[in-house]
Every structure is written in structure tokens, then in C-alpha cells.
Amino acid sequence: xxxxxxxxxxxxVFRINLPATPEDIASLEIGSIVYMSGVVYTARExxxxxxxxxxxxxxxxxxxxSNVNFHCSPAAAVTPEGEYNVGAVTATASFRFSKxxxxxxxxxxxxxxxxxxxxxxxxxxxxxVPQGAVYLTTVGYGxxxxxxxxxxxxxxxxxxxxxxxxxxxxxxxxxxFGPFIVESDVNGNSLxxxxxxxxxxxxxxxxxGLKPPALHRFGETSDRKNEVM
Numbered sequence: 001x002x003x004x005x006x007x008x009x010x011x012x013v014f015r016i017n018l019p020a021t022p023e024d025i026a027s028l029e030i031g032s033i034v035y036m037s038g039v040v041y042t043a044r045e046x047x048x049x050x051x052x053x054x055x056x057x058x059x060x061x062x063x064x065x066s067n068v069n070f071h072c073s074p075a076a077a078v079t080p081e082g083e084y085n086v087g088a089v090t091a092t093a094s095f096r097f098s099k100x101x102x103x104x105x106x107x108x109x110x111x112x113x114x115x116x117x118x119x120x121x122x123x124x125x126x127x128x129v130p131q132g133a134v135y136l137t138t139v140g141y142g143x144x145x146x147x148x149x150x151x152x153x154x155x156x157x158x159x160x161x162x163x164x165x166x167x168x169x170x171x172x173x174x175x176x177f178g179p180f181i182v183e184s185d186v187n188g189n190s191l192x193x194x195x196x197x198x199x200x201x202x203x204x205x206x207x208x209g210l211k212p213p214a215l216h217r218f219g220e221t222s223d224r225k226n227e228v229m
Contacts, residue, residue, distance in 0.1 A: 015176070019067045025111050028134055028182045030191040035178035039066040039155060039171055040114075042074065044092065046167030048100040050159065051107070059158035059169065062108045066171065069108070071097065071115035073166035075144065076154070084154040086172065088144035091116040094135070098123055105131040112136060114180060124188040136180040137192075150177030 011033065016024050018038025028034065041062060050056045075088040094115030101123065104110065113119075114136045119128070128135060138147070155171040162168075184190045 013179075018174075019064065020111055022111075022132065025132060025134055026186050028185055030182050030185050030189050030194070032182045033178065034136055034180045034182060035150075035176045036068065036180075037175045037177065038068075038173075040068045040070050040174050040177060041066045041172070042070050042072055042168075042170040043104070044071050044167060045097060045100070046163040047159070047169050048097060048104060050163075052100055052103050058108070060156065060171065062110070067108070067110050068112040068114065069104070069110045070172075071113070074151075074170055074172075075148070076157075076165055076170070084157065086148055086151045086154060086170075088148040089151065089172075090144040091138040093117040094119055098127075101127050102131075105133055114138070118183050118190065118192045121190060121193050124184045124190055124193075128184060129186065129188040132186055134182060134186060135184040135190075137183040139179050139181055147177065150174045 011031070012029060013033040013035070014024075014028060015035045015037070018036055018040065020036075051058055070089070070091070071094045072089050072091050074086045075090070076084045076086045079085050092115060094113060095117055098120055101113070101119070105113075105127065111131070111133045112135075113128075113133060116138050118137060119135055124135070127133075151172045152175050153173050155173050157171070158169040160168040181191065183192060
């Protein structure tokens with residue numbers, strides 16, 4: 001892994017060759033930027049159910065090949081030569097897969113999980129830290145085409161006919177794949193949680209003097225700290 005200095009001294013950029021080493025993982029600091037080269041695989045609820053729920057064998061031995069699981073939906077099309085071209089790849093919300101992650105990380109020895117929205121806060125301490133894993137998040141919305149540029153080719157795809165494009169297990173050969181933000185580190189520190197706490201310390205002042213809303217939506221909370229800002 002090669003750390004690159006940025007004009008902003010507080011921002012670090014890392015370029016990692018995959019599979020990532022324990023030293024690579026340990027060096028990642030929350031808020032830093034990561035680009036990756038090597039093999040990245042996709043797996044989400046369809047794959048998790050087949051392997052962990054139904055007891056089916058993995059279609060490929062991931063250990064030694066890739067330790068990066070991207071929660072995403074690729075925009076893939078078949079070329080005239082019968083190969084796959086991925087024009088864009090869009091991250092999906094990782095917190096939806098929380099119940100699978102302990103077993104999946106243990107089975108595959110995955111060390112980097114990529115998605116959007118982060119994981120439930122307790123999952124960092126209870127799931128990610130014991131496995132020496134970190135979480136990376138995509139940078140904002142609308143970056144699918146940008147990420148697609150880093151996918152040089154599809155190495156393989158499994159369960160495509162059965163699960164469909166979004167749910168199949170894809171293996172991407174990538175180069176300078178990113179940018180991604182380090183959302184959690186090996187110690188379980190979470191960028192989203194830290195900034196959420198900062199927002200919550202001042203949220204009462206933000207609403208000071210406002211009257212209660214005249215209309216309420218079903219399930220709306222009156223606790224401002226539970227709102228999504």
C-alpha cells in the first residue's frame with residue numbers, strides 16, 4: 001500500500017494492491033481515501049442466502065484471490081465477443097446485510113467491506129473488529145460511472161441466471177478502483193458515528209424557538225437525535 005500526501009495534510013490517500021495485507025488494513029484511518037488494484041468480488045443477500053442460508057458451496061475459493069466484498073449493483077452488458085462490459089457500479093446499503101456479516105467474514109476471510117450508509121454502529125465492535133475488517137463507503141451519489149472506469153474486466157460471474165445481475169457474484173479485475181472513504185478502521189472507530197455525535201451535540205440549538213410541527217408523518221419521531229440529517 002502506498003500512502004500519498006495531499007495538499008490538505010489531514011487527508012490521506014492510499015493505493016492498495018489486493019488482496020489487502022493486515023498491514024494495509026491496519027494503516028487505514030477513518031476519513032482517508034482509498035484506491036484499489038486487483039480483484040474485488042460482489043456478494044449481497046442473494047449470495048449470502050445461497051451460501052449461508054441454504055448451505056451451498058462457494059463457487060470460487062476467495063481466500064488468496066480477493067478479500068474485498070463490494071455491496072453493489074453493476075450495470076453490466078454482454079459484448080459481441082460474449083464478454084461482459086461494466087459501465088457503472090452503484091453501491092447499495094450495507095446495514096441491510098448485518099445478520100449475515102459475522103458468518104460471511106469468518107467463511108471468506110474478507111477484510112474490506114464496501115457499500116453505502118455504513119453498518120449499524122454496534123456491528124463495528126461486535127463483527128468487524130474481531131475479524132480485523134474495515135468498512136469503506138462510496139463518495140456521495142452519482143459516482144457509479146466513475147467507479148466503473150476502474151473495472152478493467154470481468155474475471156468471472158456466478159449464479160447470474162439464477163440471481164440476476166444485481167444479486168450475482170461478480171469478480172472484477174480493477175485498477176485504481178475508487179475513490180472510497182474509510183468509514184471504519186480496525187479499532188471500530190466510525191466516521192459516520194463521530195460526525196453524527198457532533199451534530200447531535202448542537203441539534204437542540206438548531207430547533208430552538210421553533211413550534212412543534214402541525215402535521216406528523218406515520219412513525220415520525222419527536223426525538224431530534226433520532227432524525228437523519
